[in-house]
Amino acid sequence: MNRKEFLKRSAAAAGIAPWLSYGFDGTQLGLASGVLGAPHHRPKARRIIYLYMAGGPSQFETFSHKPEMARWAGKELPKEILGEQRLTGMSGNQASLPVAASPYAFRPHGESGIEISELLPHTAGIVDNICLVNTMHSEAINHGPANTFMQTGSQIAGRPSIGAWLRYGLGSDNPNLPPFVVMRTKGKGGQPLFARLWGNGFLPAEYQGVMFRPESDPVLYLNNPGGMQDSARRSMLDRLHELEQLSQEKIFDPAIDSRLAQYEMAYRMQSSVPDAVDLTTETDEVFSLYGPDSKEAGTFANNCIMARRLAERGVKFIQLYHQGWDQHGNCPKGVKNQCQETDQASAALITDLKRRGLLDDTLVIWGGEFGRTAYSQGKLTADNYGRDHHPACFPLWMAGGGVRGGMTYGETDAFGTNPLGEEKMHVHDFHATLLHLLGIDHKRLTYKFQGRSFRLTDVHGHVNHDLLV
């Protein structure tokens, strides 16, 4: 009796679910606990929902209240403030770099008294749940490298993304859904998103994120064609396994296992995905909580409801992308629109997770790849200006999953341009902290590739204990 036969028979004898009898072992079924077996320490968070604001949200109209800037409006940004900072070619050669002040009012909210812009009234309502980091900083100044850096810990393509590392380290909590799901808001333009942002890099292919689309067919090519019944698909996959088993005995290439694992995941997703994305069971109250857009498939609000449903089903890393935060021009109006599309649903997600008891072990993150300049890119008028990329400091907030609520971390100068003091959080520190919250020592989750061990944080990163409960 070979191994597969043994598994099949013993599964039948033990009355185990039929899908357990297929495939080579649990690893191929996405059932594994991951390479770590058990976390390094007790995790605070079991899963992450990352609301990725692609394009680089401006800090000045959202989370950074800089009243001094109103007095400097239209005047040249002091040279000593800008210092040696790198500027992009888009505004670096401007003859003048005039200070652009935000026209939007800020006021303190909640018991914590954190100041939030009037463009984010709903986020203001959950402010006591969030940890607002004012001093995120990145090394990349353009979108491609900056997004790749945020998602993979390297500006250069080819490394595994955060979700892929989590799958590698921790495995999956639900064998019927991919542990890493990506959704993007429909109809948004701006800087492109690349599949490498949710890629597996050098890790096995089945660790990459699976994109759910807002169409009636959320995962492309998942459904059987007409005339292909479930039983026919099943027997086809069984025969495929048997044949691959024969070649595996000679070749032993993990790439074959990866492909089989993906066939099997796709097969299980044929029944699990329709249930996960079926919002007809959601109440009107839920839709009104997430806002007027939330019934329309593909909106950010709709994706937020979807994210909560996937979190309930044990998906470990749920990544929402909302593009369009790249306000080189028309910044006041542009940021306002972006906020309107995202504010209510982001806050609703926190409220909803909290009342379902999920916020304690779900880490929610809101943020982009960098911030924006204090000076105007292009012409500054009485009511209009643009802002260029600014990686030296930018806001990002986290909530739940072991992070302290109602706190701010780090301060920036009067022009929101330089971090003040020691409280700063580099992208590598952010990654180290995420992994820590999920029970992983970032220095001990490694994968050997091309002769050396790699980590999400490579040779960098410090866990930021100041943010933790």
Next chain:
Amino acid sequence: MTEQRDYFAAQPEIAKELTAVGKTKLDKQTTEAHSHSEIAAWTMVASTVLNLDAYYMVR
């Protein structure tokens, strides 16, 4: 192949559905020479073989 042949022979209507899928429409010559069940069975076998690692990887 025997398994698929039996399967589609028992359900000719399913076989017709499957053979209607795809860009290439069956021509008269083919349908006169072979039953839909036979074509459907070969479709399944071909699909399995075409999905094998050995089919698309040079080793």
